[in-house]
Amino acid sequence: MNIIAKKAKSKGRGKSPQLWKNYDIKDGRAVLKNKKCPKCKKLLANMKNRIYCGGCGYTEIKKV
Ligand SMILES: [Zn+2]
Structure with a gap:
């Protein structure tokens, strides 16, 4: 226990x-x-220079 x-x-x-x-x-x-993944609707992980989906691997590069 x-x-x-x-x-x-x-x-x-x-x-x-x-x-x-x-x-x-x-x-x-x-x-x-955060934005949601356009593919699987999971929450995207906010990284330094990109956002990343842990569900399907979708990555979006941030424009700074
Ligand atoms: Zn996804």
Whole structure:
């Protein structure tokens, strides 16, 4: 039982800040910052110079 609790804790700790990076707080509401994948509708990961879909591998280069 202890092992399961420990595992869930360590997994959640690393995951939630990642998730909140995708949101902006506007007027007290969380607004989604990222675009969605045009292919599989998953959330695109925001990277330094590109956005990337972990689902299908779709990549879009950011124009700076
Ligand atoms: Zn995709």
